[in-house]
Amino acid sequence: MTIAHRSKAVSAALVAVGLAIGTAASAQNSGNNALASGDRKFVNDAAQGGLAEVELGQLAAQKAQDPQVKQFGQRMVDDHTKANDELKRVASAKGLQVPSDLPRHDQREYDHLQKLSGADFDREFMKGMVKDHRKT
Numbered sequence: 001m002t003i004a005h006r007s008k009a010v011s012a013a014l015v016a017v018g019l020a021i022g023t024a025a026s027a028q029n030s031g032n033n034a035l036a037s038g039d040r041k042f043v044n045d046a047a048q049g050g051l052a053e054v055e056l057g058q059l060a061a062q063k064a065q066d067p068q069v070k071q072f073g074q075r076m077v078d079d080h081t082k083a084n085d086e087l088k089r090v091a092s093a094k095g096l097q098v099p100s101d102l103p104r105h106d107q108r109e110y111d112h113l114q115k116l117s118g119a120d121f122d123r124e125f126m127k128g129m130v131k132d133h134r135k136t
Contacts, residue, residue, distance in 0.1 A: 060072065
């Protein structure tokens, strides 16, 4: 995994911690523990994205032909599992439940990749990772 990708995973965890600190300060000021709608949307989007990264990473760790693609898949699982756990902890402390199902578009990508093998899988998986990380 490149430094940029590791940095994004760490940044996600730091954003979760920042969210906890920011909302805790806000709650102290307002007397409640509710998240603003923008914070709820962020938590939902980050949780779904993190879940997709773990599921797709597990698939790559199992199916990839190239050892570097397998290693990248496993790194995605490891890094995003840690970030997802921190996000769940913060969200739970704020009374928010995170989604546990893949969004439809990520499920379609997973299903598509699951049908591929060898170099075709590796190419499509990495192409999807680049596209997704650019979007993020």
